[in-house]
Amino acid sequence: MKNLDRRNFLKGAAQSAALVGSAAVIGGCAKASAQKSFPKAQGATVMGLTVPKMDVVRVGFIGVGQRGKGHVKHYCHLEGVEIKAICDSDTRVIDRSVNYVVEQGFAKPDVYTGSEYAYRKMLARQDIDIVIISTPWKWHTPMSVETMESGKHAFVEVPAATTLEECWQLVNTAERTQKNCMMMENVNYGREELMVLNMVRQGLFGDLLHGEAAYIHELRWQMKEIDQKTGSWRTYWHTKRDGNLYPTHGLGPVSQYMNINRGDRFDYVTSMSSPALGRAEYAKEQFPADHERNKLTFTAGDMNTSIIKTVKGRSIMVQHDTTSPRPYSRHNLIQGTNGTFAGFPNRVAVEDAPDAIKAVYEKEYQQQMTDWKASGKKGRKPRKPSFHSWDQDMDKWYDAYDHPLYVRMGEEAKKNGGHGGMDFLMMYRIVYCLRNGEPLDQDVYDAAAWSAVFPTSMASVADRSNSKDIPDFTRGVWETAKPLGVVA
Numbered sequence: 001m002k003n004l005d006r007r008n009f010l011k012g013a014a015q016s017a018a019l020v021g022s023a024a025v026i027g028g029c030a031k032a033s034a035q036k037s038f039p040k041a042q043g044a045t046v047m048g049l050t051v052p053k054m055d056v057v058r059v060g061f062i063g064v065g066q067r068g069k070g071h072v073k074h075y076c077h078l079e080g081v082e083i084k085a086i087c088d089s090d091t092r093v094i095d096r097s098v099n100y101v102v103e104q105g106f107a108k109p110d111v112y113t114g115s116e117y118a119y120r121k122m123l124a125r126q127d128i129d130i131v132i133i134s135t136p137w138k139w140h141t142p143m144s145v146e147t148m149e150s151g152k153h154a155f156v157e158v159p160a161a162t163t164l165e166e167c168w169q170l171v172n173t174a175e176r177t178q179k180n181c182m183m184m185e186n187v188n189y190g191r192e193e194l195m196v197l198n199m200v201r202q203g204l205f206g207d208l209l210h211g212e213a214a215y216i217h218e219l220r221w222q223m224k225e226i227d228q229k230t231g232s233w234r235t236y237w238h239t240k241r242d243g244n245l246y247p248t249h250g251l252g253p254v255s256q257y258m259n260i261n262r263g264d265r266f267d268y269v270t271s272m273s274s275p276a277l278g279r280a281e282y283a284k285e286q287f288p289a290d291h292e293r294n295k296l297t298f299t300a301g302d303m304n305t306s307i308i309k310t311v312k313g314r315s316i317m318v319q320h321d322t323t324s325p326r327p328y329s330r331h332n333l334i335q336g337t338n339g340t341f342a343g344f345p346n347r348v349a350v351e352d353a354p355d356a357i358k359a360v361y362e363k364e365y366q367q368q369m370t371d372w373k374a375s376g377k378k379g380r381k382p383r384k385p386s387f388h389s390w391d392q393d394m395d396k397w398y399d400a401y402d403h404p405l406y407v408r409m410g411e412e413a414k415k416n417g418g419h420g421g422m423d424f425l426m427m428y429r430i431v432y433c434l435r436n437g438e439p440l441d442q443d444v445y446d447a448a449a450w451s452a453v454f455p456t457s458m459a460s461v462a463d464r465s466n467s468k469d470i471p472d473f474t475r476g477v478w479e480t481a482k483p484l485g486v487v488a
Contacts, residue, residue: 038475039168043175046444047261047477051153051180053437060085060128060152062119062143064097066230067157068134070418072097074427075132076104077416080435084128087112087119090228119143123150130155130434132184136233141166144181148173153180155430158248160447163455164471167448171473174444182430182440183447185252186418187330189425191410193253194403196334196341200257201486202401204350205336208258212333212342213250214319216326220282223293235279235293238300242273243458244320245300248450250330251318252442257334261445262481264312266470271457273301278323306457308470318453339387347390348397360396361385404488405429429487441484448473 059075061068064086075081083101086109088094094111102108112118123131123146131147133140133156141161147154160183161167174181187193199205222231237245258264276298283293302323308316319331332343339350353361361384368382385391406413409428413421433440449470456468472478 038471038473039172041175041475042172043178045474045477046174046178046180047474047481048439049178049180049443050437050439051434054080054129054434056080056082057431057434058082058084058127058129060087060122060125060131061097062087062122062131062133063135063139063157064088065090065093065134065228068132069093069097069100070423071132071134071427073100074416074418074424075431076101076106077424078428078431081431082106083109085110085112085122085125087122089113089116089118120146123147123152128152130180130430133157137162137237138233141169145169145173148177148179148181151177151179153182153434155180155182155184156447158183158185159246159451159454161451161454164452167452167455167471167473170444171448180440181444181447182442183248183451184426185248185442185446185450186422186426187249188252188256188442189413189422189429190253190420191402191406191422192343192346193332193422194406195398195401196253196332197256197484198403198486199341199397199401200334200336204338204354204401205334205340206338208334208336209314210333210335211254211258211314211316212318212331213247213254213316214321214329214331215246215249216319216321216324216329216331218325218328219322220279223279223282224286226292235296238276238279238298238323239296240299241454241458242276242299242301242304243271243455243461244304244306244318244453246320246322247306247318247453247457250332251316251450251453252446253332254316254334255446255450256484258310258314258316259483260310261443261449261474261478262483263478264310264314265472265474265478266449266452267309267311268467268469269306269308269453269456269460270465270467271304271306271460272465273305273461274303276301278302282323301461304457304461306453306460308453309467318457342390345392346394347392348394349387349390351387354400356400357396403486405486408488441487445473445478 057080059081061072064072075083083106086094086097091113094113098109112122130153133143135143140156144154144156161170170181223235225231260266279298287293303321306318329344334341338352341348365382365384372382409425413425416424418424429441452470456470459468460466
């Protein structure tokens, strides 16, 4: 589109919504046989989508607050990038990012502000290729859809959508416009997650059976963010929904291990929540009795546990808890017929280890035996390593299975930061793929499927934990789609 025609956009969005509505089976009460029903495609599949190589990736940003400011910094340290424009309703955060760009020696980006819809003026430009969207959740789908309708590629923060209707809008728009819509799930680029993907691809754990994912992160303190920052809007989601409000951080990596949408797919989910107690108690402790926070009714259970069944019969547990006082965890567990990896802390147990690992085990065992004999055989006699105990010494596993992308770019990623470097590595891969005409590591079908656990878990909780279907957003293409490889 040479110009952003608002009427055409609304017409396209209405068509998406109408097609979504025609597929009533996705509401969650359908029988399994209805899974083959889905809205009629409005365009060709974008599975494996490639776009013409970009010599320079021209970037616009919508939202440069708590999350977006980091993305601006990362793009200042990537080759082949031009930051053309920045949009935010808060001039203070705009100034912070604009100043950073200029301090790095780049041209001052244009600024769009003044209203919640100022981004539309930015989208009307013809000199922007991709848009990075880092705004509150309610804006993710509308802004992504409008970005694609304007002829640009959309890169949106998690979750990409909060309803099944929005999930289908993203898919329909991407297929109709043939534009990328990637949900920026940064955890897929963590060192451990990349290593485990490499382990899985090399068959270390055998045939995969089960995975565990989570976002367990105590965030009650965000309730003190009243007028700005994340807590000013995220707190209210705990008063509107009861389910897994934020499933993708743990689920993204496990989905890639299991080739979800590329050889397997989510079939249905069963979900239940604990009582919602912690945030009300926190409000009583931290705020005056007449404070607005004490007038809220919190409905989201402090802990939500959802179980996903895949078409191939695998199971995935996904948990969400941002309220309870407990250590951070994403679980990151993958279990197969030959063993298991589990995170937080990282540990491995395998039945048949590769020769290189066996050699290390044997050397360690012999040293333990030597030390035991030298002590006069005091204490328990050392045992040879086996799957009956976890191996938490990860150095040998890093040496054998570190992902080649991390081997090549890990130090650069750590230097530039962002959750230990995973944010920078994600942005590096986005730019690399666009500049080299390669498919992205994540696509709109991943964005839709991973985000869909949010609304389907809600539907299950509301229906006494009865299972709810997760739509096939690929419309059957998952059966022949090529799995994500181990890229260098």
